Every structure is written in C-alpha cells, then in structure tokens.
Amino acid sequence: xxxxxxxxxxxxxxxxxxxxxxxxxxxxxxxxxxxxxxxxxxxxxxxxxxxxxxxxxxxxxxxxxxxxxxxxxxxxxxxxxxxxxxxxxxxxxxxxxxxxxxxxxxxxxxxxxxxxxxxxxxxxxxxxxxxxxxxxxxxxxxxxxxxxxxxxxxxxxxxxxxxxxxxxxxxxxxxxxxxxxxxxxxxxxxxxxxxxxxxxxxxxxxxxxxxxxxxxxxxxxxxxxxxxxxxxxxxxxxxxxxxxxxxxxxxxxxxxxxxxxxxxxxxxxxxxxx
Amino acid sequence: xxxxxxxxxxxxxxxxxxxxxxxxxxxxxxxxxxxxxxxxxxxxxxxxxxxxxxxxxxxxxxxxxxxxxxxxxxxxxxxxx
Numbered sequence: 001x002x003x004x005x006x007x008x009x010x011x012x013x014x015x016x017x018x019x020x021x022x023x024x025x026x027x028x029x030x031x032x033x034x035x036x037x038x039x040x041x042x043x044x045x046x047x048x049x050x051x052x053x054x055x056x057x058x059x060x061x062x063x064x065x066x067x068x069x070x071x072x073x074x075x076x077x078x079x080x081x082x083x084x085x086x087x088x089x090x091x092x093x094x095x096x097x098x099x100x101x102x103x104x105x106x107x108x109x110x111x112x113x114x115x116x117x118x119x120x121x122x123x124x125x126x127x128x129x130x131x132x133x134x135x136x137x138x139x140x141x142x143x144x145x146x147x148x149x150x151x152x153x154x155x156x157x158x159x160x161x162x163x164x165x166x167x168x169x170x171x172x173x174x175x176x177x178x179x180x181x182x183x184x185x186x187x188x189x190x191x192x193x194x195x196x197x198x199x200x201x202x203x204x205x206x207x208x209x210x211x212x213x214x215x216x217x218x219x220x221x222x223x224x225x226x227x228x229x230x231x232x233x234x235x236x237x238x239x240x241x242x243x244x245x246x247x248x249x250x251x252x253x254x255x256x257x258x259x260x261x262x263x264x265x266x267x268x269x270x271x272x273x274x
Numbered sequence: 275x276x277x278x279x280x281x282x283x284x285x286x287x288x289x290x291x292x293x294x295x296x297x298x299x300x301x302x303x304x305x306x307x308x309x310x311x312x313x314x315x316x317x318x319x320x321x322x323x324x325x326x327x328x329x330x331x332x333x334x335x336x337x338x339x340x341x342x343x344x345x346x347x348x349x350x351x352x353x354x355x
Contacts, residue, residue: 026321055325152328160324168332175340257337265344274347 049238051157059162060242064221068206070164071249075203078256082196085268095123124182124272138180145173153250157239163246167202167253174254175261183266183273186258192270195255195262202252209244280320287313300351304342311335 024031041054041062051057059067096105096114099121107114114120153166178186210221218225223241227234265273290310294303311334318327 053325160328162325165328165332168337172332172337172340175337179340260341261337261344264341265347267348274344 049242050236051239051242053157053159055160056156056162056242056246060245061223061238064210064245067245067249068210068221071203071206071252074253074256075199078199078259081260081263085263087268091269091271095125096120097123122184134180138176142173142177145176146170149173149250153246154243156246157242163249164253166246167250168257170250171254171257171261174258178261178265179274183262184271187262187270190258192262195259198255199252199259202248202250202255205248205251206245209241209248280317283313283316283320287317298353300346300353301343304339304346307342308335308339311338
C-alpha cells in the first residue's frame with residue numbers, strides 16, 4: 001500500500017512538473033496575467049485609491065469580497081477549534097502549592113476545590129519553574145512586538161503588511177506571554193468570552209463598513225461613498241476605508257489565533273498548558 | 275560570480291520537505307516545517323512578492339509552528355509508521 005502511494009505521488013508530481021513547462025516565464029510581459037488586468041492596476045491604483053501599496057489595494061478594495069470571506073473563514077477556524085476541543089468538565093485531579101511552605105498538594109477528589117489566593121496557589125501538572133531570564137526578556141519584548149503589530153496593521157496601505165499579518169503578530173505576542181509565564185496568566189488577562197467577542201467584532205467591523213456603503217448610495221464595499229461621514233480629504237476615503245477594514249481583520253485574526261492556541265495546548269480545558 | 279540564490283533556497287526547501295516527512299520525531303517535524311516555511315518566505319522575497327513573504331514568515335514560520343508544537347505537546351511525540 002505504501003509502495004502504491006509512493007508511485008501515485010511520483011506520477012502526480014511528474015504530471016505537475018510536466019504542466020509547469022507550459023507556464024509563462026517569471027515576469028514575462030507577454031503572459032496572459034500581465035497583459036490585461038495587471039497593467040490596469042499598476043496604472044490606476046494610486047489615482048483611484050490613493051494607496052501606494054498595490055497589493056493592499058487589490059486585496060482590500062478591488063477584491064474586497066474575497067478578503068471578507070477569508071476573514072469569515074479564519075473566524076470559522078476559531079469557532080471549529082472551540083467547538084471540537086473545548087471541554088467544560090472539571091479536571092479530576094489538581095495540584096496546589098501552599099505558598100508559605102512550598103508544600104505541593106495533590107487533590108484527587110474533583111469535588112474538593114481549594115480556594116486559591118494568598119495561601120494556596122494553583123499549579124500545572126507538569127509544571128517547571130519558569131526561568132527568570134526568559135520571563136524578563138519576554139516581558140520586555142512583548143510590548144515592542146505589539147507596537148510592531150499595530151504598525152504593520154496601520155501601515156498596511158504603504159508598506160507590506162496588513163490586517164492578517166499584524167493580527168498574527170499581535171496574537172503571537174499574546175502566545176509568547178502564555179509560553180514564557182503560564183497559560184493561566186494569559187487566560188486571566190484575556191477572558192475566553194472577550195476573545196470570542198473580539199473575533200466576532202472583527203468580522204462585524206469589516207461587514208459593517210462594507211454594509212454602511214449601501215445606504216449611502218453605493219454598492220456593497222464601495223468605500224468612496226463613505227466620504228460624507230469622514231472629515232478630511234475626500235480623495236483619501238478609499239484608503240481610510242481599507243484601513244478600517246484591515247483593523248477589523250486584525251482584531252479577528254488576533255482573537256482567533258489566541259483561541260486556537262489556548263484550546264490546542266490545554267486540551268480545551270483552559271487550565272494548564274505549555 | 276553570480277550566485278543563483280533562488281536555486282540554493284529551493285534546494286533547502288526540498289531538503290526540508292523530504293526531511294519533514296521522513297523524520298520519526300514529530301517535534302523535529304514541526305521545527306522542520308518552520309524551517310521550510312522560512313525558506314519559502316525567502317523564496318517569495320527573492321521573487322519580489324514581499325506581502326506574501328511577510329504572511330509566510332508570520333503565519334507559516336511563526337504561529338503555525340507554535341500550533342504544531344502545542345499539538346505535539348498534547349499528543350504523542352513518536353509516529354506509529
């Protein structure tokens with residue numbers, strides 16, 4: 001069976017490689033892709049949208065529907081992870097540490113819950129003492145990562161980047177917090193409900209900005225009709241619309257990344273993880 | 275002398291891909307996937323698709339490696355086959 005699979009993979013690969021022989025060369029001006037639409041974008045994007053980064057203009061404006069449903073797909077990924085993995089049952093055994101003495105208690109009765117606070121401290125089963133150096137470095141690093149993520153979102157119109165990348169970077173800064181301290185630190189700072197609400201709000205911001213265009217007299221996602229709502233230069237309205245949409249994408253992606261991480265690493269219990 | 279950097283990077287990509295499916299240790303596989311994504315990111319950057327390279331670096335090499343490691347942490351580290 002394994003041999004058969006290997007042969008099928010080799011055949012498919014050979015066919016695909018054979019197919020690439022027909023492809024136009026990289027950057028070939030005579031290829032169909034660069035003969036019709038690309039020239040139009042390159043010539044007219046700055047004039048039409050005031051956005052110097054063509055990729056962002058194409059993604060968030062010309063192909064706005066595509067990006068909207070991509071955001072919805074990311075949201076669905078978070079939702080699926082939650083529905084598949086989330087486990088609301090209480091864990092059978094718990095570990096507590098008596099803070100003044102350092103004695104570790106192993107509680108096997110699931111009904112018996114010790115009050116955590118000054119005296120007792122909840123502990124992970126495979127707990128390792130977090131290293132002071134790692135903690136300190138991560139504590140210093142995380143705010144800079146987050147600032148950079150916000151920069152990537154806000155500067156998506158002018159340089160590479162945008163909502164997806166910025167959201168992923170922001171989400172990974174939160175994941176870094178969970179890894180360098182422990183999962184509880186993250187869960188205590190950002191509640192599960194808040195994460196879910198953020199994920200939904202991000203998608204709603206995108207759809208909302210797109211939908212507001214309709215009562216203003218335009219099509220769905222036609223940002224130019226938003227001009228009366230926003231003070232300032234009306235020529236920049238498309239760029240501002242894209243920025244708003246990117247912020248929505250960033251919020252949704254951040255929340256979904258953290259939801260997926262927490263659910264995977266704690267087997268859906270949200271109590272202990274890496 | 276002009277080095278064909280994309281060919282070198284492509285060799286690394288193929289090497290990482292073959293290593294990732296032949297290694298028995300799943301933690302090593304997830305790290306190799308990260309390396310693979312990073313090499314792909316370099317390849318996109320060489321070809322001038324900076325936005326795609328950025329996405330590959332943040333999603334492929336960054337977050338998805340963490341997800342793989344988290345999944346390995348919660349399941350088993352050895353493959354059966």
